[in-house]
Amino acid sequence: MAAWRALRSIAGAPSRARLGGRVVQRIAPYRSPLLVLLLFLLYPLVDHNAGHVNAAADAAVYVLLALGLNIVVGFAGLLDLGYAAFFAIGSYTYAFAASPFYGLHLPFWPMLLVAAIIAGVFGALLGAPTLRLRGDYLAIVTLGFGEIVPTVFLNLQKYTGGTNGIVGIDQPVLFGYHFGFNPVPYYYTLLGIIMLSVVAVLRLRDSRLGRAWLAVREDEIAAASMGINLTTTKLLAFSFGAFFSGFAGALYVAKLGIVSPDQFNFTVSFTILAMVVLGGMGSVFGVIAGAGILYEFQTLFLTDLTQWSHSLGAALHLPLLTRLNFVNLKFLLYGLGLIALMLLRPEGLFPERRIKAIITERVSEEIPPGDVTEVAGVAGSAPAAEGTPPREYAREE
DSSP states (O other): OHHHHHHHHHHTOEEEEEETTEEEEEEOOOOHHHHHHHHHHHHHHHOOOHHHHHHHHHHHHHHHHHHHHIIIIIISOOOOSOTHHHHHHHHHHHHHHEETTTTEEOOHHHHHHHHHHHHHHHHHHHHGGGTTOOTHHHHHHHHHHHHHHHHHHHHOHHHHOGGGOEEOOOOOEETTEEOTTOHHHHHHHHHHHHHHHHHHHHHHHHSHHHHHHHHHHHOHHHHHHTTOOHHHHHHHHHHHHHHHHHHHHHHHHHHHSEEOGGGGSHHHHHHHHHHHHHHOTTOHHHHHHHHHHHHHIIIIIHHHHHHHHHHHHHHHTOHHHHHOOTTTTHHHHHHHHHHHHHHHOTTOSSOOHHHHHHHHHHHHTTSOTTSOOOOBSSSOOOOOOTTOOOOOOBOOO
């Protein structure tokens, strides 16, 4: 029996507890991320298709981007529509320092951190003129910044290569091993960086600064009245978000070996924001899942769906199916999917428990008192008082 209870605990299986005369659900400590990490570590050893591993490595880049944007949008509640600008700044920083364009060939690993720091500095510079803005106005300003940066890289041809970009970017070398164009070492490098980033983001979320971000997200006026410095808090949110984007940019161009301005248009910012919304704003593991699901959907699933449609159309002699290209319709599918998500599950697929609790509290106001209360993630809570609608209490992940 002891062994069985241990297995249930590792798997995160719910247990039952008596609270206030009622039987409620109590969820054991969450162990699933360790199992998921093990699957990711074994993936290149199981799937020997280089194209699939390459797609997984590219998806990991977008996971890093989504983690950074989640700090700005999910934690601090600042709508950023120009996040691709920091992605471009990190990419070009490494391209300038490790390519024949300027004749510099600085080592990859120190420049990886330098690119992230420079992107973080530009994040603070962007945040400075937006401190007095919120909502739609903030979104418009960040959208403008996101359009300005790629345009600057495009027009400064003498310094950035213009439309041709920069080619021949140095690829990483680790203990004498050259990564080259083999996707496997990039995959494991990105996986390791994501693990460190998740630990850092979780520590940030639970720190004093993270609590300040959450307070600003809920109500700026109340946060300011409680003594939170809105200027510093917002600037740090933009800076930390851009920092992770710079990491992703340097890794991305080192893997590709080329950088050009058309890699950082508005569709990139929109895609990253859609990943955050899909997974659940503010939820670290939800954002990771949302980024992986959406990237694999647009790169692998839509391509396979197009091939299946053409094969089915040829077999059934239906010209309409043979002309369909679902890859070109991806933004239409994004829009329909987001509409359905907002209607059916507005908190996202894997929401932050605090946001889920707020939504559940609003819904529970219409439930008559005396019903059984679901308790998730805590050992117990007080029973509902007479005439008070039940609530769902939840702790964060």
